[in-house]
Amino acid sequence: MIPFLDLKSIKNRHRDSFQTSLNRILDSGWFILGRETAAFEEEFAAYCGVRFCIGVGNGLEALHLVLRGWGIGEGDEVIVPSNTYIATWLAVTYAGAKPVPVEPDPTTFNIDSQRIEAALTPRTKAIIPVHLYGQPAAMNQIMAIAEKHGLKVLEDAAQAHGAKHGGRRTGGLGHASGFSFYPGKNLGALGDGGAVTTNDSALADRIRILRNYGSQKKYHNEVKGFNSRLDELHSAFLCDELKFLDSDNDRRREIANKYLAGFSNLSELQLPKIGNGNEHVWHVFVVRHSNRDLLAKKLEEMGIGTMIHYPVPPHLQPAYSELGFKRGSFTISEQIHDQVLSLPMGPTMIDEEIDEVISSVHRAVALIK
Numbered sequence: 001m002i003p004f005l006d007l008k009s010i011k012n013r014h015r016d017s018f019q020t021s022l023n024r025i026l027d028s029g030w031f032i033l034g035r036e037t038a039a040f041e042e043e044f045a046a047y048c049g050v051r052f053c054i055g056v057g058n059g060l061e062a063l064h065l066v067l068r069g070w071g072i073g074e075g076d077e078v079i080v081p082s083n084t085y086i087a088t089w090l091a092v093t094y095a096g097a098k099p100v101p102v103e104p105d106p107t108t109f110n111i112d113s114q115r116i117e118a119a120l121t122p123r124t125k126a127i128i129p130v131h132l133y134g135q136p137a138a139m140n141q142i143m144a145i146a147e148k149h150g151l152k153v154l155e156d157a158a159q160a161h162g163a164k165h166g167g168r169r170t171g172g173l174g175h176a177s178g179f180s181f182y183p184g185k186n187l188g189a190l191g192d193g194g195a196v197t198t199n200d201s202a203l204a205d206r207i208r209i210l211r212n213y214g215s216q217k218k219y220h221n222e223v224k225g226f227n228s229r230l231d232e233l234h235s236a237f238l239c240d241e242l243k244f245l246d247s248d249n250d251r252r253r254e255i256a257n258k259y260l261a262g263f264s265n266l267s268e269l270q271l272p273k274i275g276n277g278n279e280h281v282w283h284v285f286v287v288r289h290s291n292r293d294l295l296a297k298k299l300e301e302m303g304i305g306t307m308i309h310y311p312v313p314p315h316l317q318p319a320y321s322e323l324g325f326k327r328g329s330f331t332i333s334e335q336i337h338d339q340v341l342s343l344p345m346g347p348t349m350i351d352e353e354i355d356e357v358i359s360s361v362h363r364a365v366a367l368i369k
Contacts, residue, residue, distance in 0.1 A: 001303045001304075001305065002303060002304050002305060002344050002353050002356060002357060003305040003344065004305035004306055004307045004342065004343075004344050004345075005184055005305075005307075005344070005345070005346050006346055006348055006349075007183055007184060007188075009346075009348040010346055010347060010348050011183075011190065013244075013348070014237075014240050014241060014244075017240040018190075018237055018240060021036075021233070021236035021237060021239075021240055022233065022236075024236070025232050025233055025236060028232075030232060031231060031232050031233070032229055032231055032232060033212070033229055033232075034232050035232075036232040036233070036235040036236040036239070037055050037229075037230055037231070037232055037235040039235070039236075039239060040053075040055060040230070040235040040236070040238050040239045040242075041053040041054065041055055041195070041235075043239055043242055044171075044179075044195060044197070044238070044242065045197060047162075047169070047171075047242060047245075048169050048170070048171030048172050048177070048197045049168060049169055049171070049172040050171060050172045050197045050198060050199050051198070051199045051201070051204075052196075052197065052198050052199065052200075052201065052204035053195050053196070053197050054195060054196045054197075054204055054207045054208055054211065055193070055194070055195050055211075055229065055230025055235060056193075056194045056195060056196060056207070056211050056228045056229065056230055057192060057193070057194060057211075057227070057228035057229060057230065058180060058181075058182070058192040058193060058194040058228075059087060059156075059158040059178055059179060059180025059181075059182065059194040060087045060090055060091055060094075060180075060194070061194055061211075061226070061228040062177075062178030062179060062180070062194040062195060062196045063087070063088065063091030063128065063154060063156060063178040064090075064091040064094040064095055065196060065207050065210050065211060065226065065228065066154050066176045066178060066196055066198075066203070066207065067091060067092065067094075067095035067097065067126065067154070068095055068210055069176075069203050069206040069207050069210060070125070070126065070152055070203070072095050072097050072125045072126055072152075073095050073096035073097055074096040074097070075097075075123060076095075076096075076097040076098070076123055076124075076125040076126075077097060077098045077099075077100045077121060077123040077124045077125065078092045078095075078097050078098070078099055078100065078124070078125060078126045078127070078128060079100050079102055079111075079116055079119055079120070079124060079126070079127040079128065080092060080099045080100065080101055080102070080111075080128050080130075080314075081101065081102060081104055081110070081111040081128075081129070081130050081132070081333075082101035082102060082103050082104065082313060082314070082315060082330040082332075082333040083103070083104040083109060083111075083132070083313060083330075083332070083333040083336050083337070084130045084132060084156070084314065085130075085158075085309075085310055085314075086310075086314045086317060086319065087156075087158070088128055088130055088156050088314075089101075089314045089320065091128070091178070092128070097125070098123075099314075099320075099323075100119050100121075100124070101119075101314070101315055101325075101330060101333075102115050102116055102119050103115055103330055103331075103332045103333060104132075104332060104333060104336065105138075105275075106332055106335075106336065107273040108135060108272075108273055108274075108275045109132045109133060109135070109272070109286070109336065109340075110129065110130065110131070110132050110135060110136075110137040110138065110275070111129050111130065111137055111138075111142075113137070113138040113141035113142050113145065114141075116142065116145050117145060117149075120149060120151075124149070124151060125151065125152065126151055126152040126153065126154055127142060127145070127146055127151055127152070127153050127154070128153075128154045128155075128156050129142050129153065129155060129156065129174070130156040130158075130159075131155065131156065131157050131159060131160035131163055131170050132159060133159060133272070133282070133283055133284050133285075133286055133309070134159050134160050134163055134186070134252075134280055134281040134282045134283035134284065135160070135163065135272075135274065135275060135278055135280045135281075136160060136163050136164070136165035136170055136173065136275070136278050136279075137155075137165075138275060139153075139155075139165050139166075139173040139174065140165070140166060140277075142174075143173070143174065146175075152174075152175050152176075153174035153175050153176075154174055154175065154176050154177065154178065155170060155171065155173055155174040155176070155177035155178070156177075156178055157170040157171055157177045157178065157179050157197075158178065158179060158180035158182075158185065158194075159180075159185065159186075159283040159284070160186075160281060160283065161179065161185060161186040161187040161245060161249075161281065162186060162187070162245050162246060162249045162281050163249075163278070163279055163280060163281040164278070164279035165277055165278055165279075166277045167277075171197040172197065172199070175198065175200065175203075176196060176197065176198040176200065176203060177196065177197045177198070178194065178195075178196055179194055179195045179196075179197065180193075180194050181193035181194060181195070181230075181234065181238060185283065186245065186248065186249060186252070186281055186283055187238065187241055187242060187245050188241070189234040189237055189238055190233075190234065190237055191234060193230045193231075193234045193235075193238065194228075194230065195230065209222060209223060209225060210223070210225045210226055210228075211225070211226060211227075211228045211229055212225060212227075212229060213225045213226070213227060214226075247347075248347035249281040249282075249347075251347040251349075252281060252282040252283075252345060252346075252347060253280070253281070253282060255282070255285070255345060255349055255354055256272075256280070256282045256285055256345075258351075258354050258358070259271075259285055259343065259354070259357070259358065260272075262354075262355075262358035262361075262362075263287070263358065263361065266361070266362065266365055268289060268290070268365050268368075268369075269287045269288065269289055269361075269365065270287065270288035270289075270339075271287060272285065272286055272287070282345060283345075284307075284309055284342040284345055285342060285343050285344075285345045286309060286340050286341065286342050286343075287340070287341055287343065288336070288339040288340055288341070289339060289341060289365070289368075290339060291368055292308070292338065292339050292340065292341050294368055295341060295361075295364055295365065295368060296308070296341055298363075298364035298367055298368065299360055299361065299364050302360040302363065302364065303360075304343075304344065304356070304357055304360045304361075305344055306341050306342060306343060306344075307341075307342045308340060308341060308342065309340060309342050310337060310340075311337060312337060313330065313333045313334060313336075313337045315329055315330055315333070316334070343357055343361070344357055
């Protein structure tokens with residue numbers, strides 16, 4: 001069986017350094033908001049090319065706290081992709097604002113920058129482009145729209161650690177960014193974790209207060225805050241792994257290139273496209289097929305693990321029924337969610353496994369004809 005993602009092999013490469021970090025933290029006796037978190041924040045900020053990184057509890061809270069930090073809330077609207085994981089929308093809801101969905105570019109899966117201005121109203125305060133599947137959104141165009149209309153841009157970079165647009169890394173392309181360090185991410189902890197990156201010193205200070213009960217000084221609470229802190233242990237583990245992020249992303253690109261070449265003659269599959277100026281990090285490798293569910297079933301029978309990112313778009317989730325969207329409201333997203341299938345991808349995959357995936361996909365597609 002070739003798993004969709006072999007987290008055990010990915011994490012076991014760092015077992016010795018993880019153990020060293022664990023011992024160091026146990027010896028220190030300090031477990032929340034200490035030297036390890038400060039060290040990771042400094043290293044990840046430098047990696048992203050920004051001044052500030054603030055570690056938080058997870059990727060959703062990173063997005064949510066930025067919106068709160070900007071004062072976005074009740075009565076405000078935020079532009080979001082209609083094709084994304086629901087966490088992007090939830091961050092807007094948690095802040096008290098309304099998510100306003102915009103359809104994606106069907107070739108890159110990211111929000112279509114040409115459609116954004118039509119969705120703006122006097123209540124629009126921000127845009128959240130998602131760098132979906134590891135590919136940056138069209139940030140140059142999005143930032144130009146934001147400047148024209150006086151809007152904030154919050155990158156949802158949860159799947160795009162190390163990706164570049166125009167030679168610059170995600171995390172430093174908008175006014176602020178939210179990252180997730182969920183274990184399966186390109187840079188993943190051994191549990192939940194997240195971070196905000198920004199060049200805005202006032203926002204960084206605000207996030208540090210909001211993440212810690214609204215407090216700078218213990219037991220003195222300036223605002224109604226939250227408990228959302230990246231702990232010392234995961235901070236240390238992330239420092240251990242950050243050293244290998246670029247080489248892991250290089251391996252992901254090698255695998256993706258093999259897939260693209262291996263599937264180039266399969267007209268039944270729609271392959272992912274890389275946008276202009278983008279350096280994709282292939283968090284997942286996603287193809288489209290008109291009979292996705294049967295393709296996934298055939299591959300499972302052949303011992304190939306797959307996943308669907310994602311089966312149901314946010315506007316059709318019961319959680320957002322109050323917005324009144326129905327099937328047909330966002331037809332591009334709906335077709336994408338009906339057709340996408342993610343193939344095995346990870347930095348520890350060996351060439352023989354890649355070849356087996358390619359061969360199996362060819363056989364599975366032929367059986368569906």
